Amino acid sequence: MLQLIFSVILDTMYSWTRMLIALLISMVIALFTGIAVARSKKLNRVLMPVVDILQTLPILAFFPFAIYIFVFYLPGSIGVNAAVIFLIVTSMLWNIIFGVYQAIISLPSEYFDMARIYKLNLYQRLRKIFIPAALPRMSEQMSLSWAIGLFYLVTSEIFSVGTKNYAVKHGIGVEFVKAAATGNSYLYIYSIIVFVLFVIATRLLLFERFDRFANRYYLKDYKKRKRDRFTFNYFRSRGIKLDEETRHKLAITARIVFYALLTLLVGFTIYNAIPFVNLHLLSKLVGYEGYSLLSLLFSFLRVWGAFIAIIAISIPLSIKVVFLSNKTKRYLLLFQIFASIPATILLPAIAELVYGNSELLAFIIYFLSGLWYVIFSIVATTKYLPESIDEVKRIFHLNGIVAWKKIYLKAIMPGVITGAVTGIAAEWNASIVAEYFSAGSGKLITSVSIGVGKALNVALANNNLLLMGVLLANMVAMIIIINYFVWRRLYNRVNSVYS
Amino acid sequence: MAFLNVEKINFAYPKSGLTVLDGISFSANELEFVSIIGPSGCGKSTLLRIMAGLIKADSGSVVLAGKKINGPSSSISFVFQDFALLPWLSNLENVKIGLASKPMTEDEREKTALDMLYKLELKGFEDAYPNLLSGGMKQRVGLARALVSNPILLLMDEPFSSLDELTANSLRKTVVEVLKDKKTLPKAIIMVSHNIEEAVEMSDKIVVLSNKPAVVKKILDVKIKRPRDRGSREFRKKVNEIYSIFAE
Numbered sequence: 001m002l003q004l005i006f007s008v009i010l011d012t013m014y015s016w017t018r019m020l021i022a023l024l025i026s027m028v029i030a031l032f033t034g035i036a037v038a039r040s041k042k043l044n045r046v047l048m049p050v051v052d053i054l055q056t057l058p059i060l061a062f063f064p065f066a067i068y069i070f071v072f073y074l075p076g077s078i079g080v081n082a083a084v085i086f087l088i089v090t091s092m093l094w095n096i097i098f099g100v101y102q103a104i105i106s107l108p109s110e111y112f113d114m115a116r117i118y119k120l121n122l123y124q125r126l127r128k129i130f131i132p133a134a135l136p137r138m139s140e141q142m143s144l145s146w147a148i149g150l151f152y153l154v155t156s157e158i159f160s161v162g163t164k165n166y167a168v169k170h171g172i173g174v175e176f177v178k179a180a181a182t183g184n185s186y187l188y189i190y191s192i193i194v195f196v197l198f199v200i201a202t203r204l205l206l207f208e209r210f211d212r213f214a215n216r217y218y219l220k221d222y223k224k225r226k227r228d229r230f231t232f233n234y235f236r237s238r239g240i241k242l243d244e245e246t247r248h249k250l251a252i253t254a255r256i257v258f259y260a261l262l263t264l265l266v267g268f269t270i271y272n273a274i275p276f277v278n279l280h281l282l283s284k285l286v287g288y289e290g291y292s293l294l295s296l297l298f299s300f301l302r303v304w305g306a307f308i309a310i311i312a313i314s315i316p317l318s319i320k321v322v323f324l325s326n327k328t329k330r331y332l333l334l335f336q337i338f339a340s341i342p343a344t345i346l347l348p349a350i351a352e353l354v355y356g357n358s359e360l361l362a363f364i365i366y367f368l369s370g371l372w373y374v375i376f377s378i379v380a381t382t383k384y385l386p387e388s389i390d391e392v393k394r395i396f397h398l399n400g401i402v403a404w405k406k407i408y409l410k411a412i413m414p415g416v417i418t419g420a421v422t423g424i425a426a427e428w429n430a431s432i433v434a435e436y437f438s439a440g441s442g443k444l445i446t447s448v449s450i451g452v453g454k455a456l457n458v459a460l461a462n463n464n465l466l467l468m469g470v471l472l473a474n475m476v477a478m479i480i481i482i483n484y485f486v487w488r489r490l491y492n493r494v495n496s497v498y499s
Numbered sequence: 500m501a502f503l504n505v506e507k508i509n510f511a512y513p514k515s516g517l518t519v520l521d522g523i524s525f526s527a528n529e530l531e532f533v534s535i536i537g538p539s540g541c542g543k544s545t546l547l548r549i550m551a552g553l554i555k556a557d558s559g560s561v562v563l564a565g566k567k568i569n570g571p572s573s574s575i576s577f578v579f580q581d582f583a584l585l586p587w588l589s590n591l592e593n594v595k596i597g598l599a600s601k602p603m604t605e606d607e608r609e610k611t612a613l614d615m616l617y618k619l620e621l622k623g624f625e626d627a628y629p630n631l632l633s634g635g636m637k638q639r640v641g642l643a644r645a646l647v648s649n650p651i652l653l654l655m656d657e658p659f660s661s662l663d664e665l666t667a668n669s670l671r672k673t674v675v676e677v678l679k680d681k682k683t684l685p686k687a688i689i690m691v692s693h694n695i696e697e698a699v700e701m702s703d704k705i706v707v708l709s710n711k712p713a714v715v716k717k718i719l720d721v722k723i724k725r726p727r728d729r730g731s732r733e734f735r736k737k738v739n740e741i742y743s744i745f746a747e
Contacts, residue, residue: 386581386583388579388581388583389583389585391548391553391577391579391583392579392583392585392596394552394553394570394571395551395553395571395575395576395577396596396597396599396600396644396648397571397573397599397600398596398599398600399600402599406585406588406592406596406599407585410585410587410588411587413587497586497587497628497630498586498587498630
């Protein structure tokens with residue numbers, strides 16, 4: 001038994017090494033990107049929309065693709081590990097960039113004047129102003145990134161073990177799969193306990209300390225912070241400037257011209273490419289597209305079905321915890337611990353519970369993957385409510401249904417919308433293991449009849465890069481379209497009133 | 500017995516045990532406008548919240564029209580320093596919040612709230628949202644919400660201190676104007692302020708608090724004829740009298 005626990009701890013340390021390397025890389029990239037984007041208007045215009053889109057994409061779904069590319073160029077286990085670390089970085093990076101960006105943007109201009117008056121050079125400005133000013137917000141975002149990263153880590157490890165040729169050799173995910181494959185419930189339970197202990201230890205030993213260190217640099221005179229939400233921040237701040245109406249019009253014209261040119265270019269390329277494309281490939285592509293769309297439709301129904309269930313549960317639960325309970329802090333701590341357990345590691349246990357009903361299993365995994373994002377997003381929104389709201393409630397005797405209708409349900413709307421974007425992205429992220437999962441050596445744990453997650457697995461197993469590409473392109477297009485036409489519109493409407 | 504009696508209020512912060520209010524007593528008669536002034540952080544707002552029933556005092560009592568205040572009551576209304584409007588409700592909806600607990604039909608609520616908005620010169624802004632308004636207009640909505648339910652006691656927590664001086668001045672005039680209207684007049688008004696001139700301009704009585712812990716330093720009557728001219732000798736004399744109390 002001791003040996004078993006020892007091997008679990010060792011494997012967890014492998015996983016944590018990947019996480020720490022990824023965190024370090026993310027911090028360095030985010031620090032410099034964030035500062036650069038905040039200080040350069042040109043970079044800002046180019047990079048921010050890209051970052052904004054990237055952070056709402058389910059990049060984990062790209063894992064099969066990334067693994068294929070990395071292993072192709074880097075030998076064996078180095079390639080797989082690089083792919084895992086790369087994936088974790090892509091999960092951690094965006095919100096740290098936004099954190100740094102926000103910190104620098106909200107720095108009072110006196111600091112820049114001061115730097116100019118005393119002729120500080122770039123190095124001095126970084127050392128004395130930008131980096132210290134960025135630290136508190138960076139620290140805040142890092143612990144969030146860590147939680148997201150854990151999900152990516154475990155899911156990518158589990159996924160990789162399920163593939164024949166691309167398995168990581170050590171990692172906590174490996175232990176979970178091993179436990180599932182052999183039906184060793186002791187191993188499974190030890191793994192979960194060790195994992196949670198590692199999560200708690202990291203929080204206490206690393207993040208709490210770093211937070212205390214970083215907060216020494218907290219400036220009381222940051223320009224008044226409005227509600228800090230990352231998704232859509234960029235587009236919102238650009239959209240609302242009413243005094244720059246002409247510039248806005250110009251921007252729209254520029255965009256129309258750009259898209260027109262793009263359409264022309266794409267049309268031209270396709271027209272010219274037709275003679276060269278062999279008919280076989282073309283018919284294959286059409287077939288793949290049909291298959292992709294069908295898979296996407298089925299996965300869409302699962303993801304959104306689970307999302308509706310998430311909304312039905314997270315809204316009353318969050319309202320209860322935030323507004324109606326006096327043990328809010330204790331509940332949130334509990335939630336944080338639950339949320340730190342990636343839903344994907346529960347897969348083998350849930351598979352047992354539902355007797356291998358793959359549809360139900362996928363639904364539960366989707367549900368658990370998205371739930372916490374929505375809850376934490378709602379909780380985060382309510383942090384920025386005016387403090388006097390509780391007093392208003394009591395002075396004017398707003399109770400029961402009136403309070404729900406006029407205060408709670410309305411107050412959480414921005415949080416529900418941003419939570420929906422990140423929560424649904426997290427659901428899609430889970431798709432690569434939720435819909436299809438084999439515990440190596442042919443032991444199939446779950447497999448839905450049709451869906452994107454399953455299709456990606458099948459494509460990787462057959463080294464079918466083309467199918468993978470078509471699947472991912474369809475998925476990305478769908479998410480961007482929904483974000484643009486549904487969530488961003490809702491968000492802008494709500495935000496023009498709320499802030 | 501006066502209309503409102505504040506009797507030996509003691510209060511200490513629950514966490515630090517630091518005494519904030521030490522035996523505060525004063526009274527207000529019907530149709531009196533009373534200001535509470537004192538250095539910032541002395542506990543004025545806490546005192547006002549105790550009177551509103553939002554906070555429980557450690558000892559002492561607040562008695563309004565012969566009834567002891569034990570919690571928020573529908574006969575007491577409150578104007579907040581930071582306006583405390585609900586950003587997701589239109590201005591009209593915000594004012595209707597003031598009537599939420601009244602047994603009225605929705606139509607009656609709407610009509611009463613509209614009347615009050617018009618009285619505070621907010622015609623045309625009924626359907627706008629608070630965050631599109633300037634600070635002065637937000638506080639007009641805040642006042643409308645507080646007055647719409649015809650409270651018998653109106654409590655105001657530094658209602659003008661979030662506003663610039665010009666805006667504050669015109670809003671003070673509006674308040675004095677609206678409060679002349681006998682139909683909506685609360686029987687007593689208590690305002691917390693750190694602005695001595697504002698207090699002298701508006702009040703019939705001024706309660707001066709000291710700092711850490713707050714005790715009542717002095718209670719002065721202000722008998723200057725209205726409308727009051729800030730430049731008049733009488734006015735300056737009163738202001739100087741209060742300054743000298745603080746200088747002691």
